[in-house]
Structures are given as structure tokens and as C-alpha cells.
Amino acid sequence: MIAIPDKPNMTLEEFFQWEVQQDSKYEYINGEVYAMTGRTVPHSAIAVNLLAALRPHARGRFCQVLSSDAKVAISDAGPSFYPDVQVTCDPRDRGAIDAIRYPCLVVEILSPSTEAYDRGAKFAHYRRLESLREYVLISSDRINVEIFRLNDRGKWELTPYSSGETVQLTSIEFECAIEVLYEDVELSPQENNDART
Numbered sequence: 440m441i442a443i444p445d446k447p448n449m450t451l452e453e454f455f456q457w458e459v460q461q462d463s464k465y466e467y468i469n470g471e472v473y474a475m476t477g478r479t480v481p482h483s484a485i486a487v488n489l490l491a492a493l494r495p496h497a498r499g500r501f502c503q504v505l506s507s508d509a510k511v512a513i514s515d516a517g518p519s520f521y522p523d524v525q526v527t528c529d530p531r532d533r534g535a536i537d538a539i540r541y542p543c544l545v546v547e548i549l550s551p552s553t554e555a556y557d558r559g560a561k562f563a564h565y566r567r568l569e570s571l572r573e574y575v576l577i578s579s580d581r582i583n584v585e586i587f588r589l590n591d592r593g594k595w596e597l598t599p600y601s602s603g604e605t606v607q608l609t610s611i612e613f614e615c616a617i618e619v620l621y622e623d624v625e626l627s628p629q630e631n632n633d634a635r636t
Contacts, residue, residue: 448471449466450516451517452626452636453474454517456484457472463525466480466519468517468519468552469517469518475509475521476628478548479579481625482523482548484623485579485620486546486620487579488507488620489523489524489546489577490506492613493524493526493613496611496613497611500611502528502544502611503528504525505524505525506524507523508521509538509539510537511538511539511565511568512537512566513567522546523546523547523548525539525545526543526544527570527612528543529541529542540570541568541570542568542570542571543570544564544571544572544573544608544611545575546567546576547561547576547614548576548577548578549577549578553635557576558576562587562599568589571586572609573586573587573588574586575587575608578619581603582600582601582602582617583599584606585597586593586599586600588610601617602617603617605617
């Protein structure tokens with residue numbers, strides 16, 4: 440993310456109105472606007488693989504599977520982010536135009552430039568969503584998935600997955616081999632070896 444220094448602070452609704460007139464995507468945090476940076480080919484391929492796997496599963500379940508073109512708003516005042524994938528099964532999101540507000544599942548695909556933020560401050564924002572049950576972090580440079588799940592005591596627990604394992608998304612009763620997420624994704628030989636150790 441790159442801050443836009445000459446933009447005055449605005450409300451979330453002002454941001455929504457402003458952003459539809461822009462050629463690029465932006466995230467909104469504490470009244471400030473941040474330009475989204477480009478993503479790698481592996482990043483995009485992983486997102487497409489996950490979307491392709493989730494869409495048939497969600498059909499008939501009254502759930503929406505959304506790509507990185509859909510925003511999630513943490514509250515009426517913001518912030519607002521573009522997760523790589525999100526799923527909402529909440530009827531209050533039916534007919535949403537500007538942003539989803541009640542996702543049960545949010546997925547971020549990690550890149551070196553955003554990993555620390557996705558794990559830290561962004562996850563702290565997402566945890567404010569009362570509807571959120573799972574936060575998924577997928578590595579784009581090695582076979583590795585980490586899922587943070589909200590347990591019945593209201594605590595977030597980490598479940599990691601690596602090569603050869605079956606990824607489980609309990610919030611939407613979905614599972615698939617981790618290799619499905621990395622199908623046709625070119626990882627360097629060193630990164631593949633790192634994933635096996």
C-alpha cells in the first residue's frame with residue numbers, strides 16, 4: 440500500500456464516492472487513502488484457484504464468494520480493505536453495493552511487502568468483525584496455509600497446513616487438498632524444498 444499524501448481526510452462514504460471515479464483500487468484507513476500495489480502472477484493464480492474451488496461449494500448455500508474486486512468495511516466509519524477472497528453468508532450483505540460488512544471468511548495471499556501488515560495490523564482490524572470466523576493467510580512463494588479460527592471461547596487459534604495436507608475451512612464446511620490452491624503455480628525449486636522441510 441502506498442499513502443496518497445495530498446488527499447484530505449474523508450469519511451468512508453466520501454471515500455466510496457471518490458473511489459468509483461478512480462482508475463485504481465484504494466484501501467481506506469482512519470480517513471486516509473492508500474493505493475493498492477501490484478500483485479505477482481503466483482498471487483493471482485492462487486486466488487483464482489481458491490475462487491474456482493469455493494464457488495461450486497457455495498452454490499445453493501446462500502453464500503457469496505467474492506474476489507479482490509469487492510471491499511470489506513470493518514465498520515460504518517472504516518477502515519475498508521480489498522481481501523483477496525472473502526465469503527459472506529449473511530443476509531444483511533445481500534444487495535450490498537459499496538462493501539461487504541459481514542464476512543465469515545477472509546483470505547489474504549501473502550507477499551513479502553505486505554506479509555507483516557496482513558499478519559499484524561490488518562488482522563487486528565479484521566478481528567473487529569463480529570461475523571468473522573476464519574482468517575486465512577496463504578503464502579505465494581511456498582506451499583503453506585495458515586488459518587486463524589475463532590473458537591467457542593472467543594479466542595483465535597492457528598492451524599497451519601503444508602504440502603500433502605487437506606485444508607479445512609470450517610466456517611463454510613469446505614475442504615480441499617492444499618495442492619489444489621497451488622495448481623499451475625510456479626514456485627522456485629528452493630521454495631518447494633523449503634515447503635517440504
